[in-house]
Amino acid sequence: xxxxxxxxxxxxxxxxxxxxxxxxxxxxxxxxxxxxxxxxxxxxxxxxxxxxxxxxxxxxxxxxxxxxxxxxxxxxxxxxxxxxxxxxxxxxxxxxxxxxxxxxxxxxxxxxxxxxxxxxxxxxxxxxxxxxxxxxxxxxxxxxxxxxxxxxxxxxxxxxxxxxxxxxxxxxxxxxxxxxxxxxxxxxxxxxxxxxxxxxxxxxxxxxxxxxxxxxxxxxxxxxxxxxxxxxxxxxxxxxxxxxxxxxxxxxxxxxxxxxxxxxxxxxxxxxxxxxxxxxxxxxxxxxxxxxxxxxxxxxxxxxxxxxxxxxxxxxxxxxxxxxxxxxxxxxxxxxxxxxxxxxxxxxxxxxxxxxxxxxxxxxxxxxxxxxxxxxxxxxxxxxxxxxxxxxxxxxxxxxxxxxxxxxxxxxxxxxxxxxxxxxxxxxxxxxxxxxxxxxxxxxxxxxxxxxxxxxxxxxxxxxxxxxxxxxxxxxxxxxxxxxxxxxxxxxxxxxxxxxxxxxxxxxxxxxxxxxxxxxxxxxxxxxxxxxxxxxxxxxxxxxxxxxxxxxxxxxxxxxxxxxxxxxxxxxxxxxxxxxxxxxxxxxxxxxxxxxxxxxxxxxxxxxxxxxxxxxxxxxxxxxxxxxxxxxxxxxxxxxxxxxxxxxxxxxxxxxxxxxxxxxxxxxxxxxxxxxxxxxxxxxxxxxxxxxxxxxxxxxxxxxx
Ligand code: IVH
Numbered sequence: 001x002x003x004x005x006x007x008x009x010x011x012x013x014x015x016x017x018x019x020x021x022x023x024x025x026x027x028x029x030x031x032x033x034x035x036x037x038x039x040x041x042x043x044x045x046x047x048x049x050x051x052x053x054x055x056x057x058x059x060x061x062x063x064x065x066x067x068x069x070x071x072x073x074x075x076x077x078x079x080x081x082x083x084x085x086x087x088x089x090x091x092x093x094x095x096x097x098x099x100x101x102x103x104x105x106x107x108x109x110x111x112x113x114x115x116x117x118x119x120x121x122x123x124x125x126x127x128x129x130x131x132x133x134x135x136x137x138x139x140x141x142x143x144x145x146x147x148x149x150x151x152x153x154x155x156x157x158x159x160x161x162x163x164x165x166x167x168x169x170x171x172x173x174x175x176x177x178x179x180x181x182x183x184x185x186x187x188x189x190x191x192x193x194x195x196x197x198x199x200x201x202x203x204x205x206x207x208x209x210x211x212x213x214x215x216x217x218x219x220x221x222x223x224x225x226x227x228x229x230x231x232x233x234x235x236x237x238x239x240x241x242x243x244x245x246x247x248x249x250x251x252x253x254x255x256x257x258x259x260x261x262x263x264x265x266x267x268x269x270x271x272x273x274x275x276x277x278x279x280x281x282x283x284x285x286x287x288x289x290x291x292x293x294x295x296x297x298x299x300x301x302x303x304x305x306x307x308x309x310x311x312x313x314x315x316x317x318x319x320x321x322x323x324x325x326x327x328x329x330x331x332x333x334x335x336x337x338x339x340x341x342x343x344x345x346x347x348x349x350x351x352x353x354x355x356x357x358x359x360x361x362x363x364x365x366x367x368x369x370x371x372x373x374x375x376x377x378x379x380x381x382x383x384x385x386x387x388x389x390x391x392x393x394x395x396x397x398x399x400x401x402x403x404x405x406x407x408x409x410x411x412x413x414x415x416x417x418x419x420x421x422x423x424x425x426x427x428x429x430x431x432x433x434x435x436x437x438x439x440x441x442x443x444x445x446x447x448x449x450x451x452x453x454x455x456x457x458x459x460x461x462x463x464x465x466x467x468x469x470x471x472x473x474x475x476x477x478x479x480x481x482x483x484x485x486x487x488x489x490x491x492x493x494x495x496x497x498x499x500x501x502x503x504x505x506x507x508x509x510x511x512x513x514x515x516x517x518x519x520x521x522x523x524x525x526x527x528x529x530x531x532x533x534x535x536x537x538x539x540x541x542x543x544x545x546x547x548x549x550x551x552x553x554x555x556x557x558x559x560x561x562x563x564x565x566x567x568x569x570x571x572x573x574x575x576x577x578x579x580x581x582x583x584x585x586x587x588x589x590x591x592x593x594x595x596x597x598x599x600x601x602x603x604x605x606x607x608x609x610x611x612x613x614x615x616x617x618x619x620x621x622x623x624x625x626x627x628x629x630x631x632x633x634x635x636x637x638x639x640x641x642x643x644x645x646x647x648x649x650x651x652x653x654x655x656x657x658x659x660x661x662x663x664x665x666x667x668x669x670x671x672x673x674x675x676x677x678x679x680x681x682x683x684x685x686x687x688x689x690x691x692x693x694x695x696x697x698x699x700x701x702x703x704x705x
Contacts, residue, residue, distance in 0.1 A: 079154035123277035129184030162225035178237030339453035369423035429453035467541035496616035633659030641679030
């Protein structure tokens with residue numbers, strides 16, 4: 001209908017028309033911005049907006065609620081990135097009382113505490129929401145950021161300001177205070193929200209955690225404001241002055257500043273007291289009115305927390321004791337095989353849908369062929385040796401957000417004629433042999449990059465969050481481009497030639513696959529934006545087996561530049577030579593990881609694909625961790641003999657935090673030997689090589705106590 005036709009409509013018709021079109025524009029806005037999945041062409045979108053404006057020109061009161069000025073009007077909107085001043089870490093998990101006891105033991109031994117010395121530990125509910133860091137400067141809330149990958153999160157300040165539990169201003173707070181805690185939604189609010197969403201024909205949420213995350217991560221803070229989110233404070237990041245000397249004292253201080261803190265937080269003075277706290281919180285779980293999935297224990301004394309420090313992603317001073325998983329019985333309808341990016345064939349159970357802990361489950365992992373057959377990796381029986389067959393009744397369980405698993409099978413209900421499952425020896429995707437190496441539980445496709453499943457999974461990994469993280473190019477779009485004959489993406493390098501190929505092609509992207517001119521241009525810009533990228537992300541993105549984000553960071557920090565890394569991996573031979581030794585000398589790089597990286601660089605097709613990619617990029621150097629002013633940064637240190645002021649583990653952790661490399665044996669590369677009483681062959685070797693040797697006190701003086 002032409003815009004002019006608006007004038008001939010009755011008022012009622014015009015208003016009804018406006019409401020219908022406004023809803024269409026809102027849906028298009030959401031699809032485009034929030035779901036990265038445009039549903040209509042740019043031309044259609046613009047026509048809808050023109051029509052809305054024409055109607056609003058006639059009835060100006062409609063303009064106040066118009067979606068024309070919402071997210072869709074500012075196409076570049078996504079959340080800005082925030083680099084956390086102090087990394088936001090996750091927690092190690094304990095699944096049993098034994099694991100919790102091990103935690104206490106590890107802490108005691110790290111700190112070398114005498115058996116009779118008391119160790120106070122706080123216990124508090126582990127809230128099942130999403131963590132948020134709130135930065136206050138001179139008492140004013142200036143920034144709120146999600147955890148993201150721990151180092152970089154999303155700026156959700158406007159949204160956080162709409163949450164009643166989050167004070168906009170604090171009085172009596174340190175000049176700089178980053179308060180950390182969990183955003184969550186109560187059961188009652190979740191049920192009411194889902195009812196409203198369903199009534200409005202909008203998507204409903206699977207559980208309160210998803211609802212909380214979806215509500216906080218809204219580009220329109222007005223939507224967040226309409227969602228009933230809450231916040232518990234339990235931790236902190238950067239501070240201009242300490243909050244207290246104990247964890248419980250710090251939590252009390254946060255409460256005094258006006259934050260909600262969990263009323264079930266308490267101090268325990270022994271392992272039995274921790275177990276009592278665990279059971280009490282577990283019993284209260286059903287009546288709390290919000291989801292929790294375990295109990296978090298934290299060493300109470302903050303000076304001890306500081307001594308304990310962190311591993312790469314978790315603190316040594318805390319652990320999450322998870323509640324047992326939730327269970328349900330259902331029927332196994334089929335077993336499908338998925339092929340992963342490293343060729344692993346993973347069996348997936350397709351289940352008759354069943355509700356487990358409030359979530360509908362229709363898929364579960366079956367791990368590997370031994371698991372289906374009823375035995376573990378060593379050949380010993382599991383589930384008393386019962387195998388799993390299609391048609392069986394199986395017990396499903398899920399713990400937290402992880403993929404559901406199958407725990408048991410009910411033989412009394414096995415259908416007649418059910419056959420044992422034969423695990424394929426050929427890749428279902430490319431037909432290559434699927435082989436199982438000795439000692440490996442997993443059968444792998446040998447097709448490498450010729451296997452479309454491996455290639456596509458590698459690409460999905462390549463664009464994933466810790467890797468290239470290209471806006472508008474997620475798993476769904478990768479599948480689409482992988483199957484596209486006119487403008488295909490079959491390997492990472494193809495992503496960076498996409499715009500040039502599009503320019504040379506008659507069948508333009510903008511006319512296909514739901515892409516309009518604007519969305520195609522945005523995609524090309526997002527890709528261009530990632531052409532310059534830090535080394536650690538490139539290494540992680542390659543998707544080499546065993547190389548996760550933290551290993552990629554280690555390698556990047558160690559080699560600094562792509563040129564140095566590439567030369568070392570090309571020169572290295574598995575098991576021998578100086579490049580191999582330098583690689584395996586990196587703390588945290590074992591032989592298996594090292595061999596996997598070296599092999600990737602020596603595998604012809606894979607190497608050629610890496611080279612094609614690198615030719616497209618500008619890879620930025622990665623600096624060693626900031627250890628400015630550290631007298632031992634970059635030095636290789638060896639500890640030997642008995643240390644009296646701290647344990648070997650603590651000495652190593654502190655040296656590494658100061659930028660030193662801690663080696664297990666003395667060589668020509670050693671800069672310093674720290675020798676306690678009883679030092680033997682290492683001290684002699686150091687003397688022979690002329691390596692400087694000092695005692696523990698001198699070491700402590702050197703690093704500042
Ligand atoms: S302490 C340095 N305390 O659990 C670690 N975390 O699985 C600081 N969480 O990322 C975290 N309740 O989002 C802590 N009472 C609690 C918690 C809690 C929930 C979340 C948090 C963390 C995740 C780790």
